[in-house]
Amino acid sequence: MKDILEEISKRSRLKATEGTIASYIPELAKADPEAFGLAVTECDGSQYLSGNWDHPFTLQSISKIVTLALALEERGPERVFSSVGTSPTADPFNSIMRLEMDAPHRPNNPLINSGAIVVVSILPEEGRERKIDAIMDLCRKLMANDSIDIDDRVYRSEKNTSDRNRSLAYFLRSVGSLNGDIEDILDVYFRQCSIKTCAKDLSIMGATFACDGLNPISGKQIISPSTARTVRAIMTTCGMYDGSGEFAVKVGIPAKSGVGGGILGTVPGRMGIGVVSPPLDEKGNSVAGLAAMKEISEKLRCRVL
Amino acid sequence: MKDILEEISKRSRLKATEGTIASYIPELAKADPEAFGLAVTECDGSQYLSGNWDHPFTLQSISKIVTLALALEERGPERVFSSVGTSPTADPFNSIMRLEMDAPHRPNNPLINSGAIVVVSILPEEGRERKIDAIMDLCRKLMANDSIDIDDRVYRSEKNTSDRNRSLAYFLRSVGSLNGDIEDILDVYFRQCSIKTCAKDLSIMGATFACDGLNPISGKQIISPSTARTVRAIMTTCGMYDGSGEFAVKVGIPAKSGVGGGILGTVPGRMGIGVVSPPLDEKGNSVAGLAAMKEISEKLRCRVL
Amino acid sequence: MKDILEEISKRSRLKATEGTIASYIPELAKADPEAFGLAVTECDGSQYLSGNWDHPFTLQSISKIVTLALALEERGPERVFSSVGTSPTADPFNSIMRLEMDAPHRPNNPLINSGAIVVVSILPEEGRERKIDAIMDLCRKLMANDSIDIDDRVYRSEKNTSDRNRSLAYFLRSVGSLNGDIEDILDVYFRQCSIKTCAKDLSIMGATFACDGLNPISGKQIISPSTARTVRAIMTTCGMYDGSGEFAVKVGIPAKSGVGGGILGTVPGRMGIGVVSPPLDEKGNSVAGLAAMKEISEKLRCRVL
Amino acid sequence: MKDILEEISKRSRLKATEGTIASYIPELAKADPEAFGLAVTECDGSQYLSGNWDHPFTLQSISKIVTLALALEERGPERVFSSVGTSPTADPFNSIMRLEMDAPHRPNNPLINSGAIVVVSILPEEGRERKIDAIMDLCRKLMANDSIDIDDRVYRSEKNTSDRNRSLAYFLRSVGSLNGDIEDILDVYFRQCSIKTCAKDLSIMGATFACDGLNPISGKQIISPSTARTVRAIMTTCGMYDGSGEFAVKVGIPAKSGVGGGILGTVPGRMGIGVVSPPLDEKGNSVAGLAAMKEISEKLRCRVL
Structure with a gap:
């Protein structure tokens, strides 16, 4: 597992050069384009951390x-x-x-x-x-x-x-x-x-949604299973801006992105994924983050759809 | 299993009175509002049939x-x-x-x-x-x-x-x-x-998509796994007209509906579901069909999202 | 009068090079870009003809x-x-x-x-x-x-x-x-x-609208005063595609254009104007025709608005 | 002239009951629904005042x-x-x-x-x-x-x-x-x-636009002829909200309305018209004001289009 994630990190982070850092908020423009962090937290509490997994960025x-x-x-x-x-929407x-x-x-x-x-x-x-x-x-x-x-x-x-x-x-x-x-x-x-976070944090939050509201690190039930499912479902149809449909096809995992460069993924019953790389595609999603999510979905066979 | 489906059938078909049969195509208006069929085909080939599972209707x-x-x-x-x-869309x-x-x-x-x-x-x-x-x-x-x-x-x-x-x-x-x-x-x-079908047929088609393209009844690989996954993903975000988002929240299963009253569901790796009941809600989805899908998702614990 | 119109013709026809002939209908694309005709018919029946006033084109x-x-x-x-x-509209x-x-x-x-x-x-x-x-x-x-x-x-x-x-x-x-x-x-x-016409014909039709429905050439009442006024009013607000507002400001005369390159103008109680020159601006109005209408409005002091 | 305007006032003010006073701004809702004022200022400086011609209301x-x-x-x-x-627009x-x-x-x-x-x-x-x-x-x-x-x-x-x-x-x-x-x-x-005005004021402003910028009461050139014409043209196509097209057909005079119940009309070279009556139609135009403008256009034969 650790090796797979390391390899995915290595390949995905190269994609960052194809993206552009969000600039409409001046402070976001200062993000480090080379930062790349990846973390996976499984529902049994095991964690895999790779790259700049503790690199700080904002949730957006x-x-x-x-x-x-x-x-x-x-x-x-x-x-x-x-x-x-x-309802999902094709509008910006x-x-x-x-x-x-x-x-x-x-x-x-x-x-x-x-x-x-x-x-x-x-x-x-x-x-x-x-x-x-x-x-x-x-x-x-x-x-x-x-x-x-x-x-x-x-x-x-x-x-x-x-x-x-x-x-x-x-x-x-x-x-x-x-x-x-x-x-x-x-x-x-x-x-x-503007909440500051890192890939590891995202992966734990993703895992909490994956485990129907039970945080596998703290061992506490944070939100109800019903809330966790509802949020997962809405992430699936609307989580990646107007790239949601394409993400469902190519990755097939409930996820939410932010213009800070983060993507949170959640595989029901299995794991949470956190990835960060600031350069974005024209839809506002992290380019290297998308690449990593796609590889994870394939390599870990954790596609949901 | 059979008992669970029988009960679901019994409860769901009562909902049909809340819907209206599609009338914009004259011939569709002649559908029997009381017909209700439900079928499940599992990836191992087992089948469960209930109600008017062989009642004919059109795919739409x-x-x-x-x-x-x-x-x-x-x-x-x-x-x-x-x-x-x-891209999913909120337009009609x-x-x-x-x-x-x-x-x-x-x-x-x-x-x-x-x-x-x-x-x-x-x-x-x-x-x-x-x-x-x-x-x-x-x-x-x-x-x-x-x-x-x-x-x-x-x-x-x-x-x-x-x-x-x-x-x-x-x-x-x-x-x-x-x-x-x-x-x-x-x-x-x-x-x-205008292709004529029945709930049983739908469940087999649903199962073929669920089994990554392998038809569990004929035992033949009909389409590639990649095609099956792509179609499932698009069903998830766009399959239920502008009720797709709500369906993802409430049911959480890739599905496609038609104004003939049919709904096809597909649970990756597990089963295909076919249900028919002609009366529709204002979005064009079978009312009793939606109820049945929701119950199946809960009772059979086969929610994907 | 004749001299004024000749001068206007001379200056306006030079503008034609700034336009493009309509090409979405193949047959229209064959129009002669250098043809330029101008005609004025007054409510007393006098007529002034200039340039290719009898050059044939279609009404569109x-x-x-x-x-x-x-x-x-x-x-x-x-x-x-x-x-x-x-209602006027800003849509194409x-x-x-x-x-x-x-x-x-x-x-x-x-x-x-x-x-x-x-x-x-x-x-x-x-x-x-x-x-x-x-x-x-x-x-x-x-x-x-x-x-x-x-x-x-x-x-x-x-x-x-x-x-x-x-x-x-x-x-x-x-x-x-x-x-x-x-x-x-x-x-x-x-x-x-596809009705074939020429600048002279347009000017007579324009004059008939200007004279509240009485054709000053034939001396016959063709349409009711009320119909003439209604058509003039609608031309004023909607006659020049989405260039209607700008035309009202710059020319101030009720008018209707066609992608054949014609423009019909109507000055209530005074005269009808017909002009043709096939090259169009991006809104679909004859470039040289617009220039001629503007000069006529100024030189003949026949602005209505 | 005076008699004609008196009669128009009498008939038009009855129409006010068909309208509703603007209520989205609380203070406007306090307007007197029965107030009705009409004034005409001609380009030679003569003035005709009728009804509550000095009733105060806001320009909006x-x-x-x-x-x-x-x-x-x-x-x-x-x-x-x-x-x-x-460009005129059909949008609100x-x-x-x-x-x-x-x-x-x-x-x-x-x-x-x-x-x-x-x-x-x-x-x-x-x-x-x-x-x-x-x-x-x-x-x-x-x-x-x-x-x-x-x-x-x-x-x-x-x-x-x-x-x-x-x-x-x-x-x-x-x-x-x-x-x-x-x-x-x-x-x-x-x-x-929120500028406070009355029907008489409006008629003078209308006359100033009608006289190409020369105020016939003060005798001073206030704005250039070109500005006056431009404003008149834009009033013609856009002055009555999305009722502009219908107003052009039925009245045929450049005009501008406000939700305070006022309408300013301007007949180039002839006169300015001011009318006020607070109850509005669903497009935001004074109902009695519209009626008065229509009658003035017909009775005084001052239709422009």
């Missing part, structure tokens, strides 16, 4: 599954899915158009930006501090890592380059799909995107 | 996976996916808008009507007769049933109520996304939709 | 105002505007998207292709021959020219390159916005587009 | 033509129309979709909200105070009324119910179509919408 969109899990736990699926849909992650066209203007799913912002808004916690505390707390438990924190420079950089997300939030409120203080809600959103 | 959109499999086998994935995408199955907006005007995926029409057009067989013969031939092999045939009345009914599909085809050709004689291509499409 | 979209006038006369505005709107002339998005799927206005096709369909005449006869008859009267005829080669060329229009027509029928035999309706549409 | 969207005129005067048409288009006044679909994401025209916001942003004045001062100054000159002021309660009400406009502004900035401080720009926009 991967944080959406944490907040979704939190909302499902605290509000229940009926409430959550009355505010956001479960920050599209407004779809919101405008379709009454009742509900975001298509919780993993596009508009959906993730709505999910933040329906968390029961009052105020920005309590909301982000609850998200951080769940994140630490899913990763069995109490030291998880926010990258303050990325957070401030996000906040200063957020016109599109502000536009989405105001639009959502104008059509009655979002309630509450927009600056509060967006602040939580920018902070959750 | 389920035929799209047969033609897709054929095109993948004959043309290879690269050629197929240069003509149609692999017969939408033109998306085609117009997105250059290069390629249909989002092969399971919406525009995509399925393009897949028919790229089959290497010349002329409508050869194309439909090749599709029928593959269909018979996937179902291990040489007597599969076309329901001529449904076919003619489809042909007479086909304005939207004609519009799609002419649009596709006008933007260079489809070549060939449109009447030929649509004729093949209408005929493949 | 200019025919839409003839059919609209006919439908208004025979069916009345209430009936016509229950089937097509009066052959867009389907707008039809799909907006219930009740009524074409935005009678001067885009979908609207013009619907107008043909609601003419009271039965069958393609009677419909086109009625249109030709009105056209001859509006132009005071009994020898107006169809360019058969252009007609057949249109018919063979009509995928987009077929797509529009089938779409319209699929949503209930068009009734009747599609081949019949499109045949009439292709024939009306 | 009518203010867009003031700011457009200011930008045209100060920046020139080339600069203005590089930032906003001149506050649509975002169109912005997203069409590269280069330029608002369709300066009379929809997104366009008007961009026009404010390109005014050369620095800061919100100087910008609104310049607008107020031009407004006073166009109306020959030095006492024109802002309705502070409406302004604050607009500011508190501005989610959609904020969404538009952030979107525009996110795609590079708007630069500057969004709160500053929106503040100016909300204030210009």
Whole structure:
């Protein structure tokens, strides 16, 4: 296993040169294009670490599954899915158009930006501090890592380059799909995107989803099996931006990517996978990360679909 | 097993009263709303049949996976996916808008009507007769049933109520996304939709996809493992019209539905499922069929996601 | 007056080199790029002819105002505007998207292709021959020219390159916005587009609209004042494809263009203008024709807006 | 003349019961549904006043033509129309979709909200105070009324119910179509919408546009003839929201409406018309105002199209 992963690391990291580092948020542009980390955590607790498995990067969109899990736990699926849909979409992650066209203007799913912002808004916690505390707390438990924190420079950089997300939030409120203080809600959103993590953390969180909510490292049941399954299903259809369909064909594993270069994979009943390499393809997915996921799926025969 | 399926049948068929039979094609409107059939074929060849498992109905959109499999086998994935995408879409199955907006005007995926029409057009067989013969031939092999045939009345009914599909085809050709004689291509499409089948047939086809292309009834390798996996992945993200995301959450099994009331499910490495009940929900999926799939996923613990 | 028009001709025709001849219909591609004709017919019957004022070309979209006038006369505005709107649109002339998005799927206005096709369909005449006869008859009267005829080669060329229009027509029928035999309706549409005319004819038709329906050459009242005004108003907001807004600003005269290179202008109470020069800008309007219209508007102080 | 206008007033004001007062801005909802004022100012300076011609209301969207005129005067048409288009649109006044679909994401025209916001942003004045001062100054000159002021309660009400406009502004900035401080720009926009006026003021402003920029009351040339014509042309194609096409057909006069219930009409070379009646139709135009404009067009034979 260790050897297979080492080889996959070696081959995949070469692909990074084909990608481009996210630059729309200035602080993200500073990421190291050569960093490559890979980690696998199995449901029995064994771990395999390779390359820069402890290289720090920010969750970005991967944080959406944490907040979704939190909302499902605290509000229940009926409430959550009355505010956001479960439909995959071929629109870009920050599209407004779809919101405008379709009454009742509900975001298509919780993993596009508009959906993730709505999910933040329906968390029961009052105020920005309590909301982000609850998200951080769940994140630490899913990763069995109490030291998880926010990258303050990325957070401030996000906040200063957020016109599109502000536009989405105001639009959502104008059509009655979002309630509450927009600056509060967006602040939580920018902070959750700026949570610092590493490939190892991702693999543990992936394993927790794979093990129906039981964290195989801490041995604790973090979320209900039903929440874990729901999140896995939504990752499968919507987790890789508009590359989700192609990823299902080529890799066939529930996964979620972020523009920080991370990809979290989850193989139900078997393992979690964490991989990071900042250069992205035009859809916003880590190029070397995609290559690694594809090889893992084939070599470890852990394709689900 | 048999008992579990009997109970599921009993409970699920009651749901049929909540649905409505497809009426946009006159001949479909004549379907028996009370018919309910369920069949499971396992990868070891065992079969469980329940209710009206031999009740005849037409494949409709389920035929799209047969033609897709054929095109993948004959043309290879690269050629197929240069003509149609692999992206799930939140648009209705017969939408033109998306085609117009997105250059290069390629249909989002092969399971919406525009995509399925393009897949028919790229089959290497010349002329409508050869194309439909090749599709029928593959269909018979996937179902291990040489007597599969076309329901001529449904076919003619489809042909007479086909304005939207004609519009799609002419649009596709006008933007260079489809070549060939449109009447030929649509004729093949209408005929493949009109292939007569039953729940048992569906379960065998589902099992063939589940067993990576090996038909467990005939014992023959019908399609390559790679084609089987590709079709399964696309079913997962796009198989249930715009109910695909919700189906992934609630059922978590690759599946394809048709407005004839059938649903084919495929559990990789384990089994194929066929269910039929004509009354549909507003998305075009069999209401009782959905209920049965959900129960099977839970009771047989065969959820994939 | 004559001198002014001669000078305008001289300057405007030089602009033709900046345009491109329509090529999507093969027969149109054969047009002479150097032909330039200009004609003005005043409401008192005086006429000024310049350049290739008798150079033959086909009406193309200019025919839409003839059919609209006919439908208004025979069916009345209430009936016509229950089937097509009066809203200008920023979409291309052959867009389907707008039809799909907006219930009740009524074409935005009678001067885009979908609207013009619907107008043909609601003419009271039965069958393609009677419909086109009625249109030709009105056209001859509006132009005071009994020898107006169809360019058969252009007609057949249109018919063979009509995928987009077929797509529009089938779409319209699929949503209930068009009734009747599609081949019949499109045949009439292709024939009306292929009516042969010249700058002089256009100027007389323009003058008839300018004189509230009275043809100043034949001295006959051809259409009602109300129909003339309605057509003029719709030309103002929708007559120059998606260049209508810019034309209103720069020229300020009700006008209708066609991809054959013609532009018809109408100055209420004063005159009709006909100009032809085949090379088009990217919106489908004659480049030299636009230049001539702008100069006429300024030099003859006949701006309306 | 006076008698004709009195009769038109009498008949038109009865129509008000068919409309509904704008309620999306709370302060607007307090308007008097029975107020009806009508005024005509001719190019020779004669004035006819009828009903509640001095009833105060706010300009709302009518203010867009003031700011457009200011930008045209100060920046020139080339600069203005590089930032906003001149195309009429069938989309609602506050649509975002169109912005997203069409590269280069330029608002369709300066009379929809997104366009008007961009026009404010390109005014050369620095800061919100100087910008609104310049607008107020031009407004006073166009109306020959030095006492024109802002309705502070409406302004604050607009500011508190501005989610959609904020969404538009952030979107525009996110795609590079708007630069500057969004709160500053929106503040100016909300204030210009809240300028208090009356039917008499509107008629004088309308007359100034009709007289090519010469105010017939003050006798001063306020704006250039070219600016006056450009604004008139854009009013013709885009002035009445998505009722512009129908208004062109039924009334045939360049005009601009506001949700405060006002309509400004301008008959080139002849007169300006001001009418107010707060109840609106579903497109946002004053019902009684539309009726009055239609009658004036017919009775005074001042139709332009």
